Amino acid sequence: MAIVCQKLPDACQHGLVPAPRRRATITSVAEAAGVATSTVSRAFSNPGRVNHVTREHVLAVAERLGYSPNPTAQALESGRTNTVALVVPDITNPYFSGVVKGAERAAAEARLTLVIGDAQENPVHEERLVRRLGAAVDGFVLTASRMPDEALQRASELNRIVLVNRASPGLTSVVADFASGTGQIVAHLASHGHRSFVFLGGPAESWSGARRWAGLHAAAAEHGLEATRFGPYTPTTASGPAAADAVLTTRATAVVAHNDVLAIGVLQRLAERGVRVPEQLSVVGFDDVFGADFCHPPLTTLAERTTEAGARAVEALAALTRPGATPTGEDAPVRVLPTQLVVRASSGPAPT
Structure with a gap:
């Protein structure tokens, strides 16, 4: 407001700049809704103690007036911060x-x-x-x-x-459901004639990473594939070059990355080294993140909800x-x- 008055002194002096609208209070909501202030308070902090129809009416009036409860006061009253x-x-x-x-x-x-x-x-x-x-x-x-x-x-x-x-x-x-998902990955690779793959593991503390490797290892045994784990790698594109270089020291024909971000970093490094994907090496990720279908080539991945x-x-x-x-x-x-x-x-x- 101070900046407005500096630029428009005449308007400020003659009262042409509208005053800010007063903030609605719990009392004004109660008056407009025709209920007690305690009912308005309970409608927000303890809805189970208010009739459903009454609560919806109170909330509609509060929204029309632009009222929202004071979170600090509400927390003191209910013991909850919402x-x-x-x-x-x-x-x-x-x-x-x-x-x-x-x-x-x-x-x-x-x-x-x-x-x-x-x-x-x-x-x-x-x-x-x-x-x-x-x-x-x-x-x-x-x-x-x-x-x-x-x-x-x-x-x-x-x-x-x-x-x-x-x-x-x-x-x-x-x-x-990593048990089912990892089985889908290995079955897909086996159907294309792959006999071995490398799993690029993520952080050592990753619970999901451990479950992904366990599922891949078990599914590989069922399909007669050789599975090798490398890592841990930080799940970022920056870790892709080192991970890709490590895979290229093996005879594996496929690589499964801890997540899509790491897999995209691997794809970038393989392109730099002239390795054709998937003709020379197949690449699979986890998560189906935004952009997994934009990279080159588009990434095969396990989608999660x-x-x-x-x-x-x-x-x-x-x-x-x-x-x-x-x-x-x-x-x-x-x-x-x-x-x-x-x-x-x-x-x-x-x-x-």
């Missing part, structure tokens, strides 16, 4: 964009505020982040958590936790934060979401 945190290992990894999208959608439907934290692929930093945010949120969705089980148990004693792409005893989790995983995790966390919710125990639910192999041009018949 805020949940989503923590990811690497915010630049496109895999997590789907999780964020689904989590945000579910949070909005539950009238929760979602905050996002970046653990920087570091289990120590992740645990400190969870501890630091603990008092400010009602719970956490930890995606592909790098923390060991003991650290997750410590964190769950202080706040509600739901896991995505990770499972741990006593904690609710949403995971991909990341958006659904984010949404289901927040829904589970919202249920845990409701008054009277029963804490999870040893029988905490694990939701397994289907996976599907998306076949593109980066994989094909083994060279003869």
Whole structure:
């Protein structure tokens, strides 16, 4: 406003600049809705104690007036902040964009505020982040958590936790069906005559990475393929050159990367070295991230339902934060979401 008045002094002096609209209060909402202020308060902080029709009427009036409850006051009254945190290992990894999208959608439907934290692929930093945010949120969705089980148990004693792409005893989790998915990958390679492949492993702390390798190794034994694991590699394109060079020292005719980002880095390095894909080497990734079909050649990859995983995790966390919710125990639910192999041009018949 000060800048406007400097440029338009006459308008300011004559009152032509409109005053800011007064913020709606709980009292004004109650008057407009014809209910008590306590009813408005409960409609937001404890909806189970308000008739459904009344609550919808109050929320509609509040939206029309532009009212939203003071989060600090609401937290003091209810003991809840109506805020949940989503923590990811690497915010630049496109895999997590789907999780964020689904989590945000579910949070909005539950009238929760979602905050996002970046653990920087570091289990120590992740645990400190969870501890630091603990008092400010009602719970956490930890995606592909790098923390060991003991650290997750410590964190769950202080706040509600739901896991995505990770499972741990006593904690609710949403995971991909890696057993079926890795079987699809190996069956695809076997059908093209491949007799061996290299798996480029991701971070040593990656729960999903361990499950991917276990599934690939078991499926390879079933199909009579030789499977070798290299790594660990940081799951970034920058790790692609070293990973690709290592594969080229073997006689493997196919490579399966920990994730699509690493696989794209491998494709770039193979192109630099004049290795034709898939004629000389087939390349497969995990996740089906945005851009997997833009690289050259388009990447064959195992698609996961990341958006659904984010949404289901927040829904589970919202249920845990409701008054009277029963804490999870040893029988905490694990939701397994289907996976599907998306076949593109980066994989094909083994060279003869």
